Structures are given as C-alpha cells and as structure tokens.
Amino acid sequence: MAEDILHQIRVSSINSDLKMNEEIHDRALLLIEDMCYLMCGSLLVRLGMPAPNRKMNDVFNRELIRIREYGHQELDLEVQTNVPLMNPQQMEVYNTLMKAIDDGNGGFYFLDASGGTGKTFLMSVVLATVRARSNIAVSVASSGIAATLLEGCRTAHSALKLPLNLQYIEEPTW
Structure with missing residues (x-):
C-alpha cells in the first residue's frame, strides 16, 4: 500500500525521484488502521501491528466525514x-x-x-x-x-x- 501511495505522489507531483519515507509509510498505516477500524472496530496496536502517528480522535473524525460526505x-x-x-x-x-x-x-x-x-x-x-x-x-x-x-x-x-x-x-x- 505504501508503494501505491509513493507511486501516486510521484505521478501527481511529477517527481519520479521521490523515495519511500516515514511520512508515506505512516500514511499507509493510517489507511490500514482506518479499514481495520471500520471492519472490526480495532486499532492496529490491538492487532499487534505498529500504530500510525496520529491523534486518537482522528479515526472518529474520519468516520464522521464519511457519514457527511453526501451530495x-x-x-x-x-x-x-x-x-x-x-x-x-x-x-x-x-x-x-x-x-x-x-x-x-x-x-x-x-x-x-x-x-x-x-x-x-x-x-x-x-x-x-x-x-x-x-x-x-x-x-x-x-x-x-x-x-x-x-x-x-x-x-x-x-x-x-x-x-x-x-x-x-x-x-x-x-
């Protein structure tokens, strides 16, 4: 998933020299944790995986944004x-x-x-x-x-x- 994020950033920024970094890795962890939370109600730490760097309330804010994003x-x-x-x-x-x-x-x-x-x-x-x-x-x-x-x-x-x-x-x- 981190490789996909890196590829998207390379394409959108037209910077093919961009290398994998901690921010990209963390963004992948955030996406994985969001999916885990929505599917089974668990954060990555509870599943034995490293936690992304973010505030705890961000998971709930993302869920609220998802609920409100109707046209x-x-x-x-x-x-x-x-x-x-x-x-x-x-x-x-x-x-x-x-x-x-x-x-x-x-x-x-x-x-x-x-x-x-x-x-x-x-x-x-x-x-x-x-x-x-x-x-x-x-x-x-x-x-x-x-x-x-x-x-x-x-x-x-x-x-x-x-x-x-x-x-x-x-x-x-x-």
Whole structure:
C-alpha cells in the first residue's frame, strides 16, 4: 500500500525521484488502521501491528466525514422526485418520521410489512431527506444482504461494533 501511495505522489507531483519515507509509510498505516477500524472496530496496536502517528480522535473524525460526505443537491433532487411517488401508507410513515425528526423527538420506529410493499424505497427517501438537510442519518441492517439495499448502510455488527459469536454447535441442546 505504501508503494501505491509513493507511486501516486510521484505521478501527481511529477517527481519520479521521490523515495519511500516515514511520512508515506505512516500514511499507509493510517489507511490500514482506518479499514481495520471500520471492519472490526480495532486499532492496529490491538492487532499487534505498529500504530500510525496520529491523534486518537482522528479515526472518529474520519468516520464522521464519511457519514457527511453526501451530495446535498443530488439528495434534494432525489427527495423531490421520489416523495410524490409514495403511496398513502408510505406518505403517512414518511410524515410521521419527518415530524419526529423536525420536532427533535427521539424514539424507536419499526417498519414491518410484506415484501414488495416499498419499505426500502420509503427508507431511502427518509435517509435522503435527512442527509439533504446536512443532518447525520446512519442506517443499520441486521445482515449484509439487507445492508446493501440502502445507501451508506452497514451491518449492526460493523456500525455498532457488536461482538460476533460464531460458535457452531453440531448437537442440539434439549
């Protein structure tokens, strides 16, 4: 990875004589640590690797930047296009959620309906509306398949750093 960074710097700066240095090595460690943190919630030190030179909060700031880097104009257009396409039940849920957000009321909302009723469409519009307003909307799903359906969605295990217990028991316990 450090070699790739060195190559990118050489190409962008038109300095083919640039040699590997500590800053490039550290930048590679930063990228590796960011990936490890996002994938398993661990810093490199906890994985037995050398730590990059940075402040601890930088990991969390990068995650915040990732969450906020949506294009607001594109999201506005998506909302304006899709809200009129909602059926009355979707519009009722959408208005309920937007009112709760606008009023600053917290709460848990569960959306349960048969397949093909537009739950993903509805939640995509809700997420786009919140993000278009420059607010933070984090979508979390119970499985990797479900996480692929919503923009910026992650599994609960990844987003919330939940432990993953993969013990397999061959014999049922009666």
